[in-house]
Amino acid sequence: MYPHERSLVERLKDKPFTILGGSSDTDEKYKKAIKENNITWPSFWDGGKTGGPIAKAWAVRGWPTIYVIDAKGVIRYKNTRGKAMDEAVDALLKEMEGE
Amino acid sequence: MLVAATRLTVAQTDTKNKVADQISELIATQDAAVAKLMEEVRALPREQQREAYQKGYPQPKDTIDALSAIVRKNPANEASLKAISWMSGRSRGRALSPEMFAALEEHHLNSSELSTVVLSLYSANSEEAQAFLATVVEKSEVKEAQGSALYVQAMQMERDPVKAEEYKAIVEKLNAEHADFEVRGRKVAAMMKATVEAKEKLAIGKPAPEIIGKDVDGNEMKLSDYKGKIVVLDFWGDW
Numbered sequence: 594m595y596p597h598e599r600s601l602v603e604r605l606k607d608k609p610f611t612i613l614g615g616s617s618d619t620d621e622k623y624k625k626a627i628k629e630n631n632i633t634w635p636s637f638w639d640g641g642k643t644g645g646p647i648a649k650a651w652a653v654r655g656w657p658t659i660y661v662i663d664a665k666g667v668i669r670y671k672n673t674r675g676k677a678m679d680e681a682v683d684a685l686l687k688e689m690e691g692e
Numbered sequence: 693m694l695v696a697a698t699r700l701t702v703a704q705t706d707t708k709n710k711v712a713d714q715i716s717e718l719i720a721t722q723d724a725a726v727a728k729l730m731e732e733v734r735a736l737p738r739e740q741q742r743e744a745y746q747k748g749y750p751q752p753k754d755t756i757d758a759l760s761a762i763v764r765k766n767p768a769n770e771a772s773l774k775a776i777s778w779m780s781g782r783s784r785g786r787a788l789s790p791e792m793f794a795a796l797e798e799h800h801l802n803s804s805e806l807s808t809v810v811l812s813l814y815s816a817n818s819e820e821a822q823a824f825l826a827t828v829v830e831k832s833e834v835k836e837a838q839g840s841a842l843y844v845q846a847m848q849m850e851r852d853p854v855k856a857e858e859y860k861a862i863v864e865k866l867n868a869e870h871a872d873f874e875v876r877g878r879k880v881a882a883m884m885k886a887t888v889e890a891k892e893k894l895a896i897g898k899p900a901p902e903i904i905g906k907d908v909d910g911n912e913m914k915l916s917d918y919k920g921k922i923v924v925l926d927f928w929g930d931w
Contacts (some may be wrong), residue, residue, distance in 0.1 A: 598926070611918055615927040616908075623908050635913055637905040647905055652890040653927045662900045662923040666916070669896060678924065685922045 595630040601679060602634055608686055609664060611635070615651070617643045664689055712771035714762055718755050719778050725750040752779075756787045767795035770803075777809045785816025793824040802833045810840040811875070814847045839873030842866050843880055863888050900925075 598612055614636030616623045623638055639645030647653075651660070661670035661681045670681040726749075733745045759775040766772055772795060779787045800806055810828055813821050828841035846862045849855040866873065866881040873881060893901060900923075903915040915923070 598924075601924075609921040610924075611921050612924045612926055613915070613918065615903075615925065617927070620908060627908075635907060637903060637913065638908040639905070647903055648927060650890070650901055650903070651925070651927065652887060652894055656928055658927040660894070660900070660925040662915075662925060664920050664922055666900050666919055668894060668898050668900050671894075671896060682922055682924065689922075 595632065597675060597678075599631065599633070601682065605682065605686075609689065610682060610686070613637065615639055615647055615653070617641075617645055617648055617653075617656075661685070707766075708769060708771075711762060711766045711769045715759060715771045715775045718758050718762075719775070722750065722752055722755040752782050752787075756783070760789055760792065763795055764791050767791075768799040773800045773803055773805055773809070776800075777805065777812070780809050780812040780816075785813035785821055786818075788816065788821070790820045793820045797824060797827050801828065801831055801837075804834060804836070806832065806834055806837040807840040810837055810844055814844050817848060835870070836873070839866065839870035842870065843873065843875060846884060860888055 602610075602612055612634040614632065614634060616626075616636050617639050618626060619641045620638075623636070623641075626632065627636070637647055639647045651658070657674070659670075659672050659674060659678065660668055661673060661678070663669045663685050669685060670677075673681045729745065729748045729750065732748070733741050736744055756779050759779055763769075763772040763775050776788065776792050776796060779792070796806070796809065806828070810825065813825065825841045825845050828837050829845070832838050832841070842862055842865060846859055846866065849859040849862070852859075863881070863884045867885050871881050872879065892898075900915060904912070905914075906912055915925075
């Protein structure tokens, strides 16, 4: 999944877009994962175990869990992965350009 | 007359015990076969264990057929409930024929052991299983069994968006009437309610709740810092 997300970030680097991660990994695993997978976007660190406060507030019960939020802060899509994630983000970008 | 009546009672008790013995023996034989296989599998190298287990697994079909036949003839016998419970546990409820559900509804609705059977039905979605769960909710006098049936109904609906409203109603009922009902030591009614509320707050079209957190280096970060940008919030785990 990381290569796909990396390419999305790369493709939209000049657009009002970001990925924000949320990680339930332990400190070391999180750091290692960021380095090995070349994760360039920011990530919330959720206390090093599953069921942390952020995961709880966002009803995370499996991984990955994905929310797509528009520029106004409204939840617009849930659990879109791969191609569907790209399409969701592109649709929101188009919507912004139209306004 | 009195002598005859006594004899009859003795004969009935004999049959009753015989049925219980037969059921116990069938179950013990199958369980012993599984235990023996497990022992053999554990002696093998790790990479061969899975295949050996699957290949050697003593299929419970014959035992289930034999137990079902006994239950059909003796539906009211207490040991029949034990037989049904065992069959259900081995098959997540799928091995239970309509007659097994009929036996439960007619003779075991108020047994204190009923909840064990009910809880094993979480992936049994046959019409009979559904009807049985509804009957337990409506008619069983055993609170534990009622709570279990509501819980299983809810679990079966949880991932079905069409049944979202029905699911919510059951969670409400569990909270109102079975707040103390526990599964594996956890009070599930409150947990399910919290999940329902969280899901409603996180529905498409709702404002994203603020996140105030830190990255792994301890730098503070907030979701609202990214307002004006499209955000893909991605909970990942690397294991």
